[in-house]
Amino acid sequence: METPHESEAQLLAHRLRVLSEDTGVAAADLERMWLSETSERLDAAADALAAGDLANVVRIVHSAAGTSGICGAAGLSASLTNVERLAADGRNGEVREGLASAQAQFVGLVNALKAGLAR
Amino acid sequence: MKHIIIIEDNALAASIYQAALKQEGFTVEVASDGEAGLGAIARERPDLVLLDLMLPKVEGAEILRRIRSTPGLTTVPVVVTSNAYTATRLDDLWKAGATQIVTKASISPKNLAKVVRDALAALPPKD
Numbered sequence: 001m002e003t004p005h006e007s008e009a010q011l012l013a014h015r016l017r018v019l020s021e022d023t024g025v026a027a028a029d030l031e032r033m034w035l036s037e038t039s040e041r042l043d044a045a046a047d048a049l050a051a052g053d054l055a056n057v058v059r060i061v062h063s064a065a066g067t068s069g070i071c072g073a074a075g076l077s078a079s080l081t082n083v084e085r086l087a088a089d090g091r092n093g094e095v096r097e098g099l100a101s102a103q104a105q106f107v108g109l110v111n112a113l114k115a116g117l118a119r
Numbered sequence: 120m121k122h123i124i125i126i127e128d129n130a131l132a133a134s135i136y137q138a139a140l141k142q143e144g145f146t147v148e149v150a151s152d153g154e155a156g157l158g159a160i161a162r163e164r165p166d167l168v169l170l171d172l173m174l175p176k177v178e179g180a181e182i183l184r185r186i187r188s189t190p191g192l193t194t195v196p197v198v199v200t201s202n203a204y205t206a207t208r209l210d211d212l213w214k215a216g217a218t219q220i221v222t223k224a225s226i227s228p229k230n231l232a233k234v235v236r237d238a239l240a241a242l243p244p245k246d
Contacts, residue, residue: 019135023135066201069223070132070223071131077202
């Protein structure tokens with residue numbers, strides 16, 4: 001039985017193939033961009049949170065949610081949108097938890113993608 | 120050849136839109152924040168603007184209002200792209216003069232190109 005990460009990784013891989021067909025950009029390049037942009041933004045959001053800059057957390061996770069949404073990682077996108085909402089409401093502690101959860105989700109998704117490629 | 124300015128701070132989204140629109144034969148320039156976008160619009164007088172909402176420096180809604188209040192740009196099509204719509208925000212965007220509003224996460228590059236083509240086709244012919 002597939003884990004949620006595996007299911008989402010399959011959807012992401014499918015969406016990247018569709019995006020590749022529509023644009024002529026290689027799916028591997030799109031995947032690399034998704035990986036690096038998401039990784040950078042999650043780190044930047046954690047830094048902004050540590051600095052107490054919730055307005056910046058909102059902006060960063062909004063962008064990260066958009067990137068994942070476009071690429072078909074709907075679960076991660078929804079989690080990041082939830083963090084965005086919490087940050088906009090100034091709920092600091094919940095932002096921390098939500099961000100940690102999104103980071104774990106991202107790692108799980110990346111691992112499932114790699115496992116899928118390995119198969 | 121029609122010229123399009125994409126104002127988008129998300130590099131992946133910008134790359135996807137740019138590639139899709141270039142495939143359709145448009146010339147495309149990308150600005151990665153609102154200030155750069157306003158500069159590009161003033162400089163290049165594009166045929167259409169693809170506009171994200173949540174942008175650094177100048178927000179997308181403000182850019183839309185400035186476009187609509189600039190002589191010579193009042194009718195230029197502006198296609199708004201975002202994932203952050205609320206009913207109030209949508210209403211504000213239509214009132215501010217958005218030509219079309221699309222959701223990033225659900226629109227394919229092919230469909231986005233169609234929205235752009237349709238918006239350009241709806242323009243009255245130039246004298």
